Amino acid sequence: MLCALIMAGGKGTRFWPLSTEEKPKQFLSLIGEETMIQMTINRVKRIIPIDRIFVSTGDKYVELVKEQLPELPERNIIVEPEGRNTAPCIALSAFVISRYYSDSNIVVLPSDHLINEEDKFVDILTMASDFVNDNNDAIVTLGMEPNRPETGYGYIKVGEQFIQSVNNSVNIVESFVEKPNYEKAQDYINQGNYLWNGGMFVWKTKNVIDLTKRFLPFTYEALKDVTTVEEAKLQEYINTSYHKTDNISVDYGIMERAERIFVIPCDFGWDDVGNWTSIDRYSDKDTNGNVFNAKGYPFKSNNNIVLTNKKILLNNINDLIIVETEDYIMISSKKHEQQIKVAKEHLD
Incomplete structure (x- = not known):
């Protein structure tokens, strides 16, 4: 069973003055008539029903989420009381999702990216989820085929092929690489074994929690009772416990330390729409x-x-x-x- 976690807490400062802290990029119609978060939700609804789509956001954006996504169940809005980077956000969301769908996979997606070829995208999500079903401790990331020496993205160094299907392969991730300068980015293009890191992952909900317990024990201890606290007191518990989590990105906190990480090379017209x-x-x-x-x-x-x-x-x-x-x-x-x-x- 595949669930989606849409991360929608960013402030979108690179699109100022159109994007502001009160109404950031993900809630704007930058390309077409739909807002970026509406485009994201409608894209994943092709394979995941709305009751299994969750949105993580800050308290100040809850009303915007409700306004723009009126069909989203209120329980599926995961509210961070403060911003503490992506690792605690994803861990909190995994605990919340496990309350309702304990035996599930999670695809983690940014709320403000563009994907032009949606058929390819949903096929790759299905492939990634199937792979995780067969490899319970695996993390699958989607790596974008680069078409320019981009200095604004992180990169994934691709290792040996693990499996090959008709249209796609699953490869071992050799390493994650920080945003390069122009010369280094051009070198990555020339080498041919580097992909853009789009910040999209598929993994088992249980694996997210297990890896959090292993690598970020303070975060695990702060959030572990999310799965059992009664519904009426859930947000109160989150509000009082969240500040005890590790303030760290999922890349540093988990991805660079986990052993079983794989990548599917993707070519579905992706862009993070990150600047003007x-x-x-x-x-x-x-x-x-x-x-x-x-x-x-x-x-x-x-x-x-x-x-x-x-x-x-x-x-x-x-x-x-x-x-x-x-x-x-x-x-x-x-x-x-x-x-x-x-x-x-x-x-x-």
Whole structure:
């Protein structure tokens, strides 16, 4: 039995000023009419019923989750009282899911990624879940075939093949690699045995709990009674215990220490939609390469991203990002968009 855990607690600061701490990226319609979290839920609903889909989020986003996902059972909203990184979030969620589906597998998915070829995606999820059923102590991660020397992603070094199916293989993970510089990223592309780490995992619920007990005993002790406390007191128990967990990512806390980790190389049109230039990749453009979601005219201007409410005239400008909200106007060069987050700190 496959369950889904959608992680939706991020603040989406790289899409400021459109994305704010009050309404971050996963709750915005960045590509198409649906919000990112709605796209994610609808994608996994193709193989997992809504009663087995869980969303982990912060207290301040619960109402947004309810508003955008009205069919999601309220018990399936897992509320973190504070942000303590991904390892305790996933552990807490595994304990909650085991209350209702003890003999289950969990696919862990970010709430704000784009996947263009959904048929391939659900086929690979099914393959990963079947593999975990046959290998109870395995963790399967989905690795994306890289098509550019990306410095914003972590990488997975692929080891020897474990099994081969008609369309996909399952390989041993040799190592997880931190975000590289451009030269190192290009070297990974040239070597041909590195994949992008998309932060998607499939494993048994029991295995999540067992590995937490083994590698993060403070987290395990803080959360172990989640499976048995009465329903009416569950959130109160979480609120009083969660601060005792280890503040650590699942990569450092578990993935780099577990022995049985595998990867399925994937090519289903994935993007983490992590910055403004990723919007550029998937939006309609005019003949001069402008993404122009605005009233006005881009005169002799090329390759800009413009989202404004007021009429705007561009005059001989290139490679800019211009975003207007009710409170702010942000103008940035595309080249230095990674510094928007840092620059914003000088504004308030």
